[in-house]
Amino acid sequence: MIHRLIKGASHTICIDSNANCAGMTASVEQVSRQMQANPRIKRALVIGSDYVTPHADKNDPVYYANFGDAAAAVILEQAEDVVGFIDSIYQTDPCVCDNSKFPCAGLAKLGKQGVAAGEFNVKFIPFDNSICIDAASESIRTLLSNNNIAPEAIKAACFSQFSLPNILEMCEKVGIDRNVAVYIGDEFGYTSTSSPFIALHKAVTTGKIERGDKVLFWTVGAGWQNVAFVIEY
Numbered sequence: 001m002i003h004r005l006i007k008g009a010s011h012t013i014c015i016d017s018n019a020n021c022a023g024m025t026a027s028v029e030q031v032s033r034q035m036q037a038n039p040r041i042k043r044a045l046v047i048g049s050d051y052v053t054p055h056a057d058k059n060d061p062v063y064y065a066n067f068g069d070a071a072a073a074v075i076l077e078q079a080e081d082v083v084g085f086i087d088s089i090y091q092t093d094p095c096v097c098d099n100s101k102f103p104c105a106g107l108a109k110l111g112k113q114g115v116a117a118g119e120f121n122v123k124f125i126p127f128d129n130s131i132c133i134d135a136a137s138e139s140i141r142t143l144l145s146n147n148n149i150a151p152e153a154i155k156a157a158c159f160s161q162f163s164l165p166n167i168l169e170m171c172e173k174v175g176i177d178r179n180v181a182v183y184i185g186d187e188f189g190y191t192s193t194s195s196p197f198i199a200l201h202k203a204v205t206t207g208k209i210e211r212g213d214k215v216l217f218w219t220v221g222a223g224w225q226n227v228a229f230v231i232e233y
Contacts (some may be wrong), residue, residue: 002047013041020100021160022221023193024048024072029229031076032085044076050192055102055121063122066162068189072197086214088229089143091135099125100222130166136218136226137173143228144174144216151175154230155213156203160220161185161195170218182208195219209233 003014019026024046031044049071056063104123105116144151157180159167164183171178182199191198196217203209211233218228 020221021192022219022227025219025227029088042078047073048194066190068191070191072194083232086230087147089139091139091226096127097223099127132220132224140174140228154216156209156215157181158196158199159218162190
């Protein structure tokens, strides 16, 4: 649909991917890797969007009270004499994979029987959302160490906007000054998959980063899976 709306060229790769809240960060990482391996791909458009409100029960403390509906898009481009994408790291632990589901009734029921009210809402069973912080901070320290990047070289940290305390704890554990972290959750709510890139937009438009600065991305998808990468903007 998007290819049609933008009148895309015929020799275009179109992929629809899902990694829960980590989706857009994972997609940018995957597309960057593919572009590095395939010189014929000159540009890529990556879009992240969530529209959770219609599927959230008004009594839900997370999906209704915390989430904001939003979309973000970035264009990645092959260029000479620039660093761009540097490296990435993933870490997966399925210990809470049953705590967040959509639809809660499962897709198998769709079309086979009557659907009761709420069966196709998001289902959330509360758990400690800081569960991944130790693992994520270890991953980021490994990512920076593997690429000989000192924490103080990071000029902006575009992290998951789910929780400000999580962002500040991540900065402390990684050794990044908390002022480097970009926070937009108080303005837009938690915009799920797009949240690190709405934070990037704020970093760019406010002059927090300039061309050549190193920017660190990190987010986590329900289940859970940490995704982090570092770029030279």
